[in-house]
Amino acid sequence: MPAQTRRAELTAAMGRVGIWSFALQTQPAAEASASLADYDALGVRATWIPESLGSKEAFSHAAILLAGSERMLVATGIANIYARDPMAMANGARALAEAYPGRFVLGLGVSHALSVAKRGATYGRPIETMRAYLDAMAAAAYAGPAPAQPAPIVLAALGPRMLELAAERTDGAHSYFVPVEHTVIARQLIGPDAFLAVEQTAVIDTDRARARDLARAFATRYLALPNYANNLRRLGWSEADVTGGGSDALVDAVVAQGSVEAVVERVRAHLAAGADHVCVQLRSVDSRDLCQDGYRDLFAALGELG
Numbered sequence: 001m002p003a004q005t006r007r008a009e010l011t012a013a014m015g016r017v018g019i020w021s022f023a024l025q026t027q028p029a030a031e032a033s034a035s036l037a038d039y040d041a042l043g044v045r046a047t048w049i050p051e052s053l054g055s056k057e058a059f060s061h062a063a064i065l066l067a068g069s070e071r072m073l074v075a076t077g078i079a080n081i082y083a084r085d086p087m088a089m090a091n092g093a094r095a096l097a098e099a100y101p102g103r104f105v106l107g108l109g110v111s112h113a114l115s116v117a118k119r120g121a122t123y124g125r126p127i128e129t130m131r132a133y134l135d136a137m138a139a140a141a142y143a144g145p146a147p148a149q150p151a152p153i154v155l156a157a158l159g160p161r162m163l164e165l166a167a168e169r170t171d172g173a174h175s176y177f178v179p180v181e182h183t184v185i186a187r188q189l190i191g192p193d194a195f196l197a198v199e200q201t202a203v204i205d206t207d208r209a210r211a212r213d214l215a216r217a218f219a220t221r222y223l224a225l226p227n228y229a230n231n232l233r234r235l236g237w238s239e240a241d242v243t244g245g246g247s248d249a250l251v252d253a254v255v256a257q258g259s260v261e262a263v264v265e266r267v268r269a270h271l272a273a274g275a276d277h278v279c280v281q282l283r284s285v286d287s288r289d290l291c292q293d294g295y296r297d298l299f300a301a302l303g304e305l306g
Helices: 003-013 029-041 057-064 086-099 112-117 124-139 160-169 181-189 208-223 227-235 249-255 260-273 290-306
Strands: 018-020 046-049 073-076 104-110 153-156 172-175 195-204 255-258 277-282
Touching: 003 073, 003 195, 018 181, 018 195, 018 290, 029 057, 029 290, 046 057, 057 073, 073 153, 086 104, 104 255, 112 160, 124 160, 153 255, 160 172, 160 181, 172 181, 172 290, 181 195, 181 249, 181 260, 195 208, 195 260, 195 290, 208 249, 208 255, 249 255, 255 260, 277 290
Parallel strands: 018 046, 018 277, 046 073, 073 104, 104 153, 153 172, 172 195, 195 255, 195 277
Antiparallel strands: none
16 A cells, blocks of 8 residues: 555554553553543544553453444554564564454654663663564464454654664654654654654643643653653753753643643644654643543544544
8 A cells, every 4th residue: 555545545544643641551451442432432543552560461452442432543653673572573463463353553663772771681782672572573473374464563752863673664643742843853754654743742731830840840850861852852952951850831831730721732743744643642730640630621622633
């Protein structure tokens, strides 16, 4: 299938705006499945889930969520390549693609050196490691029934070389913890044919100080990870911006805050900058909060984009 057609089909399937949620992995299976049905009722077409240290395993979690809805797409954001070998990754995706046709998207990535070390593995050179991993996935034998259509694959990508690899070897890229200016650059690097899904964290709270405090608490964790801090430095943010919890300007740039309309404006900015799909991660004081009311208000305000 031509790449441009694949990009268009993936955009149509996922919708222009989806949900990105850490909170789902804190829920019992029944509650998580029910939440997917609730999101489905809002008209949401895609939900993204993480695979972090101590979280639910990505494929089993995706299967639980897929069972909770008849239409929702579930995407991993991301499945860690150090958590399973290439054959397990490829065949897990094949199994879900066959069981839930057109409803699973495999986002995969190299994670972070600290996280990989805690798994007892050695963090390799990201580009070379990912390229070899994709080669091994493509060569993996599979005894199960083949899906009618393979699961789309996107790479977690921030820097130029990983973005270029994403466009070269997969359906596209998934960026995380990025300002709108990164989306402009990402689209230029991956070209017109690759799919681009951008995560956007947001705090819906019109109390400015309270919203920024919550946004900074979220941002602080990511600024401590070199991959994210270095990406922001490449974009021209100063050392003062990326240290000490981040400057106000940086926190505001990576975490949308304020009214529902302010979040909608940020989503529209990413789409105008070249994103095909924006997955919104709403945050509240309780990390287990599924933010159902916030998502309900957001998707009502998004109108045709939702």
